[in-house]
Amino acid sequence: MIASKLPAAIIGLGKTGISVAKFFKKNKIEFKAYDTRKDLDLTDGIKKNIKEENIILGPLENKLIASHDNFIVSPGVCLKKDFIEKINSQNKNIQTDVDIFDSYNRKNIVCVTGSNGKTSVTLILEYMLKFLGKKVAAGGNVGTPVLELLYNDYEYHILELSSFQLEMTKKIQCDVSLITNITPDHLDRHKNFENYKKIKHKIFLNSNSIVINRTDRNINVKNAPLHYSFGCDTAPNKSSFGIVKIDSTNYIVQGSEKILSENEIKLIGRHNLENICASLAVINILNLDLEKAVEGIKDFKSIQHRMEKFCEKNKISWINDSKSTNIESTISAVKSISGNIILILGGRSKTNNYDKLQEVLQNKSVFLILYGECKKLLNENIKIKKNKVLVEDIKSAVDEAYKIAKSIPKFDEKKITILLSPACSSFDMYSSFEERGDHFKNEVLKKHG
Numbered sequence: 129m130i131a132s133k134l135p136a137a138i139i140g141l142g143k144t145g146i147s148v149a150k151f152f153k154k155n156k157i158e159f160k161a162y163d164t165r166k167d168l169d170l171t172d173g174i175k176k177n178i179k180e181e182n183i184i185l186g187p188l189e190n191k192l193i194a195s196h197d198n199f200i201v202s203p204g205v206c207l208k209k210d211f212i213e214k215i216n217s218q219n220k221n222i223q224t225d226v227d228i229f230d231s232y233n234r235k236n237i238v239c240v241t242g243s244n245g246k247t248s249v250t251l252i253l254e255y256m257l258k259f260l261g262k263k264v265a266a267g268g269n270v271g272t273p274v275l276e277l278l279y280n281d282y283e284y285h286i287l288e289l290s291s292f293q294l295e296m297t298k299k300i301q302c303d304v305s306l307i308t309n310i311t312p313d314h315l316d317r318h319k320n321f322e323n324y325k326k327i328k329h330k331i332f333l334n335s336n337s338i339v340i341n342r343t344d345r346n347i348n349v350k351n352a353p354l355h356y357s358f359g360c361d362t363a364p365n366k367s368s369f370g371i372v373k374i375d376s377t378n379y380i381v382q383g384s385e386k387i388l389s390e391n392e393i394k395l396i397g398r399h400n401l402e403n404i405c406a407s408l409a410v411i412n413i414l415n416l417d418l419e420k421a422v423e424g425i426k427d428f429k430s431i432q433h434r435m436e437k438f439c440e441k442n443k444i445s446w447i448n449d450s451k452s453t454n455i456e457s458t459i460s461a462v463k464s465i466s467g468n469i470i471l472i473l474g475g476r477s478k479t480n481n482y483d484k485l486q487e488v489l490q491n492k493s494v495f496l497i498l499y500g501e502c503k504k505l506l507n508e509n510i511k512i513k514k515n516k517v518l519v520e521d522i523k524s525a526v527d528e529a530y531k532i533a534k535s536i537p538k539f540d541e542k543k544i545t546i547l548l549s550p551a552c553s554s555f556d557m558y559s560s561f562e563e564r565g566d567h568f569k570n571e572v573l574k575k576h577g
């Protein structure tokens with residue numbers, strides 16, 4: 129795994145870096161730990177796993193780089209950083225926690241990536257496998273660093289891998305891999321869409337079999353190994369899954385056979401039907417009990433921060449979809465709701481082009497509340513003339529949303545949904561989308577729950 133007399137260097141002391149330090153400590157591998165943030169608070173997790181004399185904060189100088197052969201880099205560290213260029217120019221070995229996981233040859237590994245829906249598919253798969261009585265764990269971008277999975281004997285490992293994690297990972301051998309969909313995201317880091325697509329496709333490189341979204345033209349697979357497919361259209365054969373609408377009800381089909389109706393599940397939205405299709409394709413390829421997995425998913429409730437209906441009172445439903453940090457994800461959220469929608473958008477913008485979102489909003493009964501760093505940009509770019517308010521923060525957005533909901537005339541029988549689906553990242557005010565979602569839920573429950 130680490131073949132060198134010099135200590136390894138861990139870069140980044142967030143969740144990933146701490147998990148690598150813990151793993152090295154357990155396996156008696158010498159290391160030093162770096163974080164380029166000079167004022168980093170040494171958390172309990174850091175102090176517990178790393179001796180203070182082995183922690184170096186601030187810029188990573190050439191002299192320090194020369195004292196290591198192996199660098200284990202956290203996903204938040206970008207390839208363009210000058211110290212990464214220096215490490216490469218000194219021909220040192222850069223790897224990730226996923227590479228270390230790979231070197232342990234675990235069995236039954238499913239890798240999931242995609243611009244949207246990857247966490248949902250990961251959690252749905254974990255749930256289905258548990259329902260089937262398997263010992264399973266999910267890790268990676270979903271929140272538990274992959275190395276944490278090595279401390280138990282799991283039968284199945286579901287790894288959610290983001291483009292950040294795939295970028296510097298050399299190899300991940302898996303049984304099944306899956307890309308949910310690809311739309312432009314994180315282009316500030318990955319330079320352009322072509323490069324982003326290439327990074328996502330790395331997930332297929334060492335996979336025994338793959339699951340393809342046949343309706344996404346950004347996913348290209350030549351000479352695919354054994355593959356099954358899913359999509360939001362009809363399913364072409366028995367090894368594929370799709371969605372058909374019959375008498376205004378959506379059904380999941382396997383080939384031509386209806387296997388699940390949207391009315392039988394608790395998850396909201398057509399995009400979640402697609403996520404279930406993708407997961408069932410994996411269950412099928414793994415040769416597991418598909419019928420039982422379908423039964424199991426009927427009880428699966430919403431996932432935190434993803435179309436999470438957490439409060440319903442006085443005919444008003446509150447939904448936390450803080451995980452929607454790009455336009456496509458917010459579009460799916462809005463499309464999945466009927467009736468009056470009070471939509472909270474805002475945060476740190478990733479683009480100047482909101483045309484596609486505007487198009488969808490124009491066909492809906494929607495009130496917009498724009499908050500945060502990019503509220504003015506959104507206001508200029510989403511040209512719905514009325515029903516739009518600008519506020520400073522989430523707290524004011526909650527108050528404003530409630531006021532608007534109350535002002536909708538009683539004779540309007542349509543249901544009212546207040547939806548936080550920001551289409552932007554949370555980094556203007558929060559350290560993560562989870563923190564933003566939790567704040568939103570707290571504000572709502574404090575006042576209106």
Ligand code: UMA
Binds near residue numbers: 145162168
């Ligand atoms: N750091 C440096 N130098 C740099 C950049 C960062 O030293 O140039 C340091 C920071 O100061 C900080 C640490 O690195 O102390 C943070 O590391 P990190 O950003 O890699 O974050 P982790 O805490 O290790 O969490 C990462 C993922 N974060 C990112 O990819 C940004 C988590 O995904 C993931 O759950 C976790 O590993 C476990 O695998 C979060 C995420 O935001 C949910 N993902 C993005 C997304 O979903 O859009 C990709």
